[in-house]
Amino acid sequence: MSQSVETIEKEKSPAKKQKKPHSTFFKVAWGVVFVFVVMIFTALLILWNYLDNYERSDPRYYLDQVVTLLENKQYEEAARESGFEETTFFTFERFEEYVTDILGDSTDLRVVESKSDAENERNYRVVGENGELKFVLTEQPNTLGFGFSSYSVKLDLGSGGTWKIVAPDEIAVSVDGIELDDTYRLDEQMIPDPYETLLDTSLAPQLAVYEVSGLYTRPVVTAENAEIVYDEDNTTVRITDSLKTPAAEREEMIINAAKTYAAFISGDAQMKDVAALLYDQTKFYESIKTYSSYWYIDHDSAEAENVKLFNYTEYAENAFSAEVTFDYRVKRTKGNINQVYPTHYRLSFMEVDGEIRLINIEVL
Amino acid sequence: MKIQSSTKKGRVKRVIARTAIMLGICLAAIIVFIYSAMLVICYGPSPRARDLFVNTCMETSFLKYFPPLVLSSSQIEVIQKANSIVDNGEVTVGQQDYTNVENQNTSQPAIEIVDVVGATYKGKMMIVKDPSRVVVGTSSDTFSADKGGKKLDQMIEDEGAIAGVNAGGFVDDGGVGNGGMPIGLVIKNSKLLNGDLNTPVTVVGFDQKNMLHVGTMTGQQALDKGLRDAVSFGPALVVNGKPLEVSGTGGGLNPRTAIGQRADGSVLILVIDGRQPHSLGATHKDLVDVMVDFDAVNACNLDGGSSSMMYYQGELQTVCSSLYGPRRIPTAILVKE
Numbered sequence: 001m002s003q004s005v006e007t008i009e010k011e012k013s014p015a016k017k018q019k020k021p022h023s024t025f026f027k028v029a030w031g032v033v034f035v036f037v038v039m040i041f042t043a044l045l046i047l048w049n050y051l052d053n054y055e056r057s058d059p060r061y062y063l064d065q066v067v068t069l070l071e072n073k074q075y076e077e078a079a080r081e082s083g084f085e086e087t088t089f090f091t092f093e094r095f096e097e098y099v100t101d102i103l104g105d106s107t108d109l110r111v112v113e114s115k116s117d118a119e120n121e122r123n124y125r126v127v128g129e130n131g132e133l134k135f136v137l138t139e140q141p142n143t144l145g146f147g148f149s150s151y152s153v154k155l156d157l158g159s160g161g162t163w164k165i166v167a168p169d170e171i172a173v174s175v176d177g178i179e180l181d182d183t184y185r186l187d188e189q190m191i192p193d194p195y196e197t198l199l200d201t202s203l204a205p206q207l208a209v210y211e212v213s214g215l216y217t218r219p220v221v222t223a224e225n226a227e228i229v230y231d232e233d234n235t236t237v238r239i240t241d242s243l244k245t246p247a248a249e250r251e252e253m254i255i256n257a258a259k260t261y262a263a264f265i266s267g268d269a270q271m272k273d274v275a276a277l278l279y280d281q282t283k284f285y286e287s288i289k290t291y292s293s294y295w296y297i298d299h300d301s302a303e304a305e306n307v308k309l310f311n312y313t314e315y316a317e318n319a320f321s322a323e324v325t326f327d328y329r330v331k332r333t334k335g336n337i338n339q340v341y342p343t344h345y346r347l348s349f350m351e352v353d354g355e356i357r358l359i360n361i362e363v364l
Numbered sequence: 365m366k367i368q369s370s371t372k373k374g375r376v377k378r379v380i381a382r383t384a385i386m387l388g389i390c391l392a393a394i395i396v397f398i399y400s401a402m403l404v405i406c407y408g409p410s411p412r413a414r415d416l417f418v419n420t421c422m423e424t425s426f427l428k429y430f431p432p433l434v435l436s437s438s439q440i441e442v443i444q445k446a447n448s449i450v451d452n453g454e455v456t457v458g459q460q461d462y463t464n465v466e467n468q469n470t471s472q473p474a475i476e477i478v479d480v481v482g483a484t485y486k487g488k489m490m491i492v493k494d495p496s497r498v499v500v501g502t503s504s505d506t507f508s509a510d511k512g513g514k515k516l517d518q519m520i521e522d523e524g525a526i527a528g529v530n531a532g533g534f535v536d537d538g539g540v541g542n543g544g545m546p547i548g549l550v551i552k553n554s555k556l557l558n559g560d561l562n563t564p565v566t567v568v569g570f571d572q573k574n575m576l577h578v579g580t581m582t583g584q585q586a587l588d589k590g591l592r593d594a595v596s597f598g599p600a601l602v603v604n605g606k607p608l609e610v611s612g613t614g615g616g617l618n619p620r621t622a623i624g625q626r627a628d629g630s631v632l633i634l635v636i637d638g639r640q641p642h643s644l645g646a647t648h649k650d651l652v653d654v655m656v657d658f659d660a661v662n663a664c665n666l667d668g669g670s671s672s673m674m675y676y677q678g679e680l681q682t683v684c685s686s687l688y689g690p691r692r693i694p695t696a697i698l699v700k701e
Contacts, residue, residue: 025382036393047404055410
């Protein structure tokens, strides 16, 4: 039995030798499999990396992060991610208020892309309950791998920019709740329009000019008892102390001046009557002093009816203007002439040498 | 002698077996790589790449079998829904008269072909000044799956046209359809050649005064609007001067054909190459952007994929993505001489 086993093993041994090429082949085959596994793994790693960069090259990748923060009411993080920088006039609280006013309680915000004229910018609108927020995403070229570009997000909060505020000297002005002091005041001063008629404009009441920047939206300007007019085209706010009512004596002075001027035009008063009211160092005086009335309706009497005074504005303590309207009725018995002329003037006064004088009359 | 022969046979068998094993390894490696790559695309770091992959594949007759290998049908549905044009149901309104456009604006050429290039696509925009020259061409007045469609160049020749692009969709099982049966409405010379009167579909067509109408309507509504030539496809891209809202990627990257009209009446016919190294293709969002850039007031997507092509003066202006060359189709947008 043992002999036969040996014989069999001897017979087998050449066969074993014959299998050697098989082993080499399988070694090679396994080697090829290994190489393929390594190649596939490497290719997948590269693909993963490529896709990661590809994903981050989409502007929505960045915007969606901000939108998610807004949906989760994480306004501080949203402000940071959307390039918001707090300024004196637009604090984070104001930002939060602004955003919540527009988005309301919406937790599922809709994002809509809008057309952009700039090649490296993409514009989006995030639509909330009460309006929409505008975002501008700017391409940062080649900032990612594989030549992809990332984007920076900026919340477009509107016109903002720098505004000028023109106000009478003595009026305290606040912007977005912050009272403007001298640090916001420019060296330049402005003269109210009616006083540009003065030959020596240094006599005119001066208006303070403030400049505020770091605004994201139109500034909210407040000033006590003052009229505030926003001039969007020139990003200027004009403040006039026009909510006051004139003292009776001053009101009478304005109305009398208006009536005198109307009477002068209709030939019912002389130049000396008007000149008695006027300050003579003005362009207005220069133009009127040689005026000759060619009033062509011969009449018996003229009178002002329905006299109204309004838009009384003080530029300084003793510099003021007001508008006056009335019906100027001209009568003549002969021929039964009874003509009414609707009249509308703005008269401006100021104190010169201790006396209030008429500076300018505009026919409106 | 016999022993030698059997040894030879054994060697041959061994070589064949080893070759088969090596080929098997290569094939397995390719399959494993493709499958793993699909897994990385669908579950990796880029949802946008996933959406683009799914939409691109699902819009084609052949590749649509790939996404279901790695995603469930509900996942695919969600992705498709989140990346599409939002149809707001708006239909072109108004009645512009473009019957005498050819006599206006003499500086504008009668037909102009402009290159259109985007990040992932290249294509051609044909601008036809006179909309009365633009009509629907058909392979036959009576469509039949047995008869098959016509190649675009043949249709152009048969109809005596100078240019043309593919138009409406057609039955195309497995991407090997013969282009015999259109899908949806086909109106030619004010006659309804295909589709029914009551089913609403997205329609694009010209009325008697050559104004392009776009929107979802039934066959009856299309006839009531007085459409002289129309086909069905979609989505609408621009309606009444307003681009439609796009969610996500707005579809996959594929060859595209679209038609639009400017406020001055001129017709915009766009063909984008796709599925090729020089041009991967365009999404629906890209089409909206291009149409808006070209000042379209109404525009609609037409059938795309391997059917997309543009002929002008007997020359193929675009590169057809079909490996077998231009396909047979049932309908075309033709520009008459």
